[in-house]
Amino acid sequence: MSTTPAPLPPGLRTRTLTLDDAAAVADLVRAEETVDLGAPEVDVEDIRADWLRPSYDLASSAVGVEDPAAGGRLVAYVDHAGDDVAYAAVDPAHQGRGIGTWLAGWVQQRARERGATRVGSQVPQDSAADRLMAALGYRVRWTAWDLELPEGVTMPAAPLAAGHTLRDADPADPADREAAWTLLEDCFLEWAERPRQPLADFGARVWDREGHQPWNLRLVHDADGVLVGATHVHLAGGGGYVAKVGVRRDRRGQGLAAAMLVDAFALAREHGATRCYLSTDSRTGALGLYEKVGMVVSSTWVNRAIDL
Template sequence: MSAISDAPALPPDLATRPLRASDSAEVFEVIAAQERHDIGTVEIEEEDLIAEWQRPSYDIEASTVAVLEQADGRERIVAYAELMGHDRYDAAVHPDVRGRGIGTWLAAWARDLARSRGASVVGMPVPEGSPGDRLLEGLGYRVRWTSWVLRLPAGQTIEERPLPEGYALRVATEDDREQVWHVLEDAFLEWSEREKQSLDDFAAEVWLRPGFEPWQLQVAAGPNGAIAGAVFSTMAEGNGAKETYVARIAVHKDHRNRGLAQSLLVAAFESGREHGAVSSCLSTDSRTGALTLYEKVGMVTDSVWVNRAVDL
């Protein structure tokens, strides 16, 4: 694959620089404009960016690029990209500046940076059939896996399942947090090919995320008091109304097939409604095998995403 020097040059009226933490609001607006244009809803929140950028292991200056243009006497960010980990990047181009080679340049930037860090493959999620999907397909990127954003239809709830004897649902305490980290991370690593996230990085994205409230992290405790499962949800307001988004949910392998995941999901969505949410959603992908579980409890697919990747 080509390096940046072999990619089409950016138009001369555009400049680049690394992102700064203070750019979160402007980058959010670029991503939101792209999502609104491509799928009709906004799935990103500014708090998502802040949480990811504040991870102790993340070097924002070394891992990001902003594309800027002059407008009304000031520079504004019109596109960006960031290498999120060893083999995954995110990028967005404002719909107003599409067709100028920016997306192609950003893809080359991401390939070059990932290659320099020893990656053998790199990819990013894009809405299926979107301009970004078509661009990456044209550049030779293959589909690694498929993801779905699912929502509960308006007015619908998930049927409650009684907890097995000896189990209890409750809001996580500070003393639970290290166990929650292990349960969620270990479960995700059963199908995700990456290193285990450090406790400090995990904390930055969960209980140190801007706006975090204790009710957003709930656990299922087992008969011996150990954490058997956990769910972390956020409150989104990107589409004009509050919505509960389940960001992470998992059950320890020793406690599965007992209905704990459904009980945790019910608890998260009910808590969200108690705090003003009028809808509920989550996302899952083809590596987890969980799509049928969510469909069985009444959730329906709202948008489909593909993770497109290329060998380096």
């Protein structure tokens, strides 16, 4: 099933996006998040990191909708980020005009042209985007949650298992970065339905992300020097965000994940974070682990997709 293409509301026009539009797109997303979540989470660095992936072509993957009557201000955008993943946002002041339906039709056609058999996006539950996608026939694939460590709350002490060490990845050592990529992709591909992310694309979102510092990528090794865990944490939206955390399958159950989270959130607070948070979803089975260490659900999301 797919959306029948619908015209844009009169007076609006479309244009190709460039890297210079990242701030305007971030503003659109943040405006939606403020309405749907009460506070924005996305930073312009998140947008630029995705757009700067070597495998990604912005000119053919995204389109903006602008209002000439408002000086050409961007009021919506949609992005076929790759495979079956799309991102979109509509200025809350322009919602309900049919723009979202046009965006859905555009990205479905673009994904179909690239050989995709489905396309979808993750949106806050019960948001305007969620209701529109449901009306257009998008089915729920999974539920996701943002979890936050409340301000002033400290996670229970979680020392590393005996013989293990935790350190920054060495920025001058490509082997450290490749090992982190391999481990984290192995962990995520246990449940994620997508191809393995190329090393350069992974790097664009991690060590090449604007503002990256050595403490953002942390590695756990066992007594034999074997990498068994990795964490990617960075500052975003005024908080410390754990973007990725993974432990090698055969080393789980030793408390390594809890120790890595304690370490990540402590480092984020040392670097000025006023809140600490992460995301998980129903495919991982990790919700209970995070709640057990004191985190609380701050928002609920649904991932919806449509067959093409």
